[in-house]
Amino acid sequence: MKRTLFIKKTLVFLGIIPSSTLLILSCETEENDDGITEEEKAYLYLKEKTSENGFFLDGKLLYIDTSNDHYSKLQNIGEFINDTNHYILLLRKTEDKVLALSNCCPHLGTSNRWSYSNGSFRCANHGNSYGTGAGSVANCSSNITSGNLKQYTALLDKDILTVDFDT
Numbered sequence: 001m002k003r004t005l006f007i008k009k010t011l012v013f014l015g016i017i018p019s020s021t022l023l024i025l026s027c028e029t030e031e032n033d034d035g036i037t038e039e040e041k042a043y044l045y046l047k048e049k050t051s052e053n054g055f056f057l058d059g060k061l062l063y064i065d066t067s068n069d070h071y072s073k074l075q076n077i078g079e080f081i082n083d084t085n086h087y088i089l090l091l092r093k094t095e096d097k098v099l100a101l102s103n104c105c106p107h108l109g110t111s112n113r114w115s116y117s118n119g120s121f122r123c124a125n126h127g128n129s130y131g132t133g134a135g136s137v138a139n140c141s142s143n144i145t146s147g148n149l150k151q152y153t154a155l156l157d158k159d160i161l162t163v164d165f166d167t
């Protein structure tokens, strides 16, 4: 397998670029020897796709430009955004990690009354708190009052966040 094709397929596998982009990138780069790496091309492609609203949804992959005004809070560690368009809480956990969690409260499903402190999200509807760790997942509206919020795989590449809803 040619190295460039392998890189493209790896980027798709990692969720850095959507599978639909593979063909586009193949066409754009097949005879292009401009010194730009495949990763840089994928990054620039996603910057362009997210430029209008800060996000680009491709099937079950959501791409977010954290430098866009709509998502700029994510540049600060400890800050979160309740992205009600995509039913997720986005939390800037560390310098290189953003968590993507379901915004559906595991108790009775409220999605718009979240606050965050000391590693937990608290739903103000009935005052229950939920963690951001792995395991002990408390599913949406399941009448559970403890546990961790459902988490989706999220990868940060420079300022582009990829969320995989198929996880």
Ligand code: FES
Pocket (backbone or CB within 6 Å): 105, 106, 107, 108, 109, 110, 123, 124, 125, 126, 127, 128
């Ligand atoms: S709906 Fe969130 S605590 Fe009850």
